[in-house]
Amino acid sequence: xxxxxxxxxxxxxxxxxxxxxxxxxxxxxxxxxxxxxxxxxxxxxxxxxxxxxxxxxxxxxxxxxxxxxxxxxxxxxxxxxxxxxxxxxxxxxxxxxxxxxxxxxxxxxxxxxxxxxxxxxxxxxxxxxxxxxxxxxxxxxxxxxxxxxxxxxxxxxxxxxxxxxxxxxxx
Amino acid sequence: xxxxxxxxxxxxxxxxxxxxxxxxxxxxxxxxxxxxxxxxxxxxxxxxxxxxxxxxxxxxxxxxxxxxxxxxxxxxxxxxxxxxxxxxxxxxxxxxxxxxxxxxxxxxxxxxxxxxxxxxxxxxxxxxxxxxxxxxxxxxxxxxxxxxxxxxxxxxxxxxxxxxxxxxxxxxxxxxx
Numbered sequence: 001x002x003x004x005x006x007x008x009x010x011x012x013x014x015x016x017x018x019x020x021x022x023x024x025x026x027x028x029x030x031x032x033x034x035x036x037x038x039x040x041x042x043x044x045x046x047x048x049x050x051x052x053x054x055x056x057x058x059x060x061x062x063x064x065x066x067x068x069x070x071x072x073x074x075x076x077x078x079x080x081x082x083x084x085x086x087x088x089x090x091x092x093x094x095x096x097x098x099x100x101x102x103x104x105x106x107x108x109x110x111x112x113x114x115x116x117x118x119x120x121x122x123x124x125x126x127x128x129x130x131x132x133x134x135x136x137x138x139x140x141x142x143x144x145x146x147x148x149x150x151x152x153x154x155x156x157x158x159x160x161x162x163x164x165x166x167x168x169x170x171x
Numbered sequence: 172x173x174x175x176x177x178x179x180x181x182x183x184x185x186x187x188x189x190x191x192x193x194x195x196x197x198x199x200x201x202x203x204x205x206x207x208x209x210x211x212x213x214x215x216x217x218x219x220x221x222x223x224x225x226x227x228x229x230x231x232x233x234x235x236x237x238x239x240x241x242x243x244x245x246x247x248x249x250x251x252x253x254x255x256x257x258x259x260x261x262x263x264x265x266x267x268x269x270x271x272x273x274x275x276x277x278x279x280x281x282x283x284x285x286x287x288x289x290x291x292x293x294x295x296x297x298x299x300x301x302x303x304x305x306x307x308x309x310x311x312x313x314x315x316x317x318x319x320x321x322x323x324x325x326x327x328x329x330x331x332x333x334x335x336x337x338x339x340x341x342x343x344x345x346x347x348x
Contacts, residue, residue: 060308063199073273074308077299102306104205 212304243282251329259289269293
């Protein structure tokens with residue numbers, strides 16, 4: 001087929017193009033499938049429970065990930081541990097207690113409420129209340145001040161200031 | 172009073188800077204172990220050198236011992252290893268056990284042969300189960316365990332000659348007497 005021929009009948013290229021696009025799409029899609037963690041057991045219900053518990057536990061190797069997200073070896077081991085314990089019929093509380101006994105409260109993505117974590121739980125609220133109280137106090141005090149304790153509005157000033165800027169020659 | 176008000180933002184800044192500065196000094200990798208002061212976990216593991224022999228927690232009761240978690244694939248272990256070899260040579264009376272963590276047996280054996288073996292023996296923890304029981308999350312880690320089998324000290328990451336000399340050696344000595 002000579003090129004002029006194709007130019008006259010562009011639809012002839014369509015199957016080639018289509019198969020090319022499909023090939024490219026597959027090339028992209030297959031690794032994406034492969035990258036998703038293969039469930040280690042055939043039981044999807046169990047796997048779901050494993051992941052639900054793993055999502056509550058911090059991976060200590062990569063500390064901003066849960067052991068459900070992490071690909072670190074330790075995270076994989078701990079997921080296996082969670083799976084084994086679930087298979088033995090242990091409850092979520094027992095598994096979480098097992099992990100905290102070994103790694104401390106730090107493994108919990110939701111820190112428990114106790115003395116050492118009180119600041120963590122109440123600090124933000126205290127800051128917010130403090131800020132609001134401060135704001136109200138300042139605003140009230142200002143509202144009580146007579147007019148002459150404020151500087152006059154700077155309307156005139158800004159008009160003057162903007163005048164030379166608009167008069168600036170165009171580049 | 173009113174004249175000092177302009178210092179308020181500066182004061183706030185200083186407080187904030189102090190907090191952030193203190194935060195910078197904290198090492199997020201050093202998670203305090205809940206196991207300190209608690210009994211060491213139960214174990215019974217085969218030895219790296221003699222697969223047919225096992226050592227358990229009970230075997231070591233009545234002795235003060237150090238557990239050093241290591242692996243041939245662990246770069247930081249190589250870093251601390253010369254210090255352990257020197258420490259073992261200088262302190263004959265101190266029992267140092269290794270925990271060969273998730274390693275291949277020939278790799279672990281070869282590593283010790285090349286770099287020297289400071290350990291009384293190394294426990295062989297292929298699947299890392301004992302590592303989990305000890306709350307190990309980064310190799311190397313070092314534990315000091317007293318006569319009653321209670322964990323008294325934990326060091327995360329490579330030890331230095333200073334840590335061995337200033338912390339671990341005095342602690343072991345005080346536990347032994």
